Amino acid sequence: MKHKLLDVSRRILILLLVVWTVVSLVTLLIELVPGDPATATLGEDATSAQIEQFRQKHNLDRPAFFFSYARDEQGQRDFRWHGLNNRYIDYWGTILRGDMGRSFRSDCPITKVIFGRCGGQAATWGDVFDDFLQSRFVSTAQLAVVALLVAVSISIPLGVIAGKNRGTWLDNVLSVIALVGISTPGFVLGPLFIYLFALQLGWLAPSGRNNWEDIILPAVTLGAALSALLTRMVRSSVIEEMGEDYVRTARAKGLSERTVVYKHVLKNGLIPVVTILGLQLGVLLAGAIITEKIFNWPGLGLLLIDDGIGKRDYRLVQGCVLVISVTYIFANTLTDIIYRWLDPRIRVS
């Protein structure tokens, strides 16, 4: 028990270190922008008064870090200590208060852009909740979860069929499909689906999130690579388990093949698959960026690419990167902890 506690606390320490690094990276990224973010945002035509006002409003006139080593007007390098009065500390302060600054473009709080609705005042907690359900964050989470469900419901039956019929033509066909699925990126598959199901057959809308069925194409696109990967895993897992003694026992008891496979083999064979599943939720979160771009799905990825990077709203980019990575980190850590708790034999190094 003590050992387990130590293990979990070590895990949490690493988690905190990772989160600290991510926040620091995101904070300092804005220093990479060539030139001045104010000019980049306002454009070349902005007057110096406008630029000055912008810099003041978004704290860009304050020192970036604890110290600076910049060239002054004469081209001399100068080391200067700024102490705690810097933007790095500012950003930490705002984040710990649950704030992520204001958008450079729309002046809306980033927290609202991501987790709620920009503009308008939510009167009751019910309104806040409604806004949250319609938010960018929930929309991405919804896409990732549905994609995961799609992947599972495709891969388990296919993997079992391939594993049961190992070496036959059916197995070979399924293996080839899985290989093609793994190596076809979402940005090839997605437009192909749009061509087939939206343009040729006219069954579904090519983009957007207006009706419930609009999620089908993005979710299948996002889940395709994962389902191919899982099919291969389920297959090898089933093959491995079929050779175990308990399968022979179950057969000797006179159980039907179906019961043997689905009640005994699958139960044991799915353990490694479940681990991968949790870790893949994070991968789906990152993959969603591309899928959202293809299908114009109004989630975090589209926000990051179109509104953030496309319109050079650097504060928004910071916010999106931060939220996506922290969600990813927490999903992974949670899976890891739950998995160790479920199966004490596993000690992931």
Add this chain to the structure above:
Amino acid sequence: MNRLSKFGLVIVGLFVVVAVFAPLIATHDVGETDLLNRYAAPSAAHWLGTDATGCDIFSRVIYGARISLRVGLVVVFVSTFIGTVIGSLAGYYGGWIDRIVNGYLFNVFLAFPGLLLAIAMVAFLGAGLNKLILALCIIGWVGYARVIRGQVLKVREYDFVQAARALGASDMRILFVHILPNAIQPLIVQASLGMAGAVLAEATLSFLGLGVPPPAPSWGVMLEEARDLSTLQGAPHALLVPGIAIALSVLAFNFIGDGLREYLDPRQRKR
């Protein structure tokens, strides 16, 4: 070598030949637009048809192989180099270096979606081929470092290392002359899979408008142009051709990687 990795080798060979001799193979100039001949179906003049601006798709895909190969080679080479140096130092010396590298750096890089870091970096630096390569190297070295660290940890306990030490060889000599040549095998597998990853990442970032700026004939850029609804309606082959090129090259590098892994690990060879 199994059949699939032979297939992979053939495809990769073809890919390299096409990239090197692109100017000889291409039938048209890549920048040549022909607005009267948009969305043309494959024909004798345009083997794989034309896209929304009347560019010859065949020639663009051929030149696209150059960009993919260049990004793949540079990224894999640089990442392998950095990864090998950091990973072997951490594995050989252990102690605080290892604690920083294995306990902190690896955890940070693995706990963070690599693609997102690349997107963020390019977003702030600005798009472009070299910045894209830089971003992919920064996220890429970790995989190699992990592999090498594990190998060095294993090899440094062998008797011949003890013997070299007893003969008075320096740490650097032991590490680079005795340990590394015996630890490098799995790195070849990793590099092959890394090529697949880099080709895919370049296409992804270019697709998102963060890599090679259009009208450069990157496969990712071609896909981005082809997914426009009117182009998709008029010329679906504009999507299929670069799509197949990406899928085939990724598949081929993965086949080679899997084949090498099997070959290097005799326990897997029988399966």
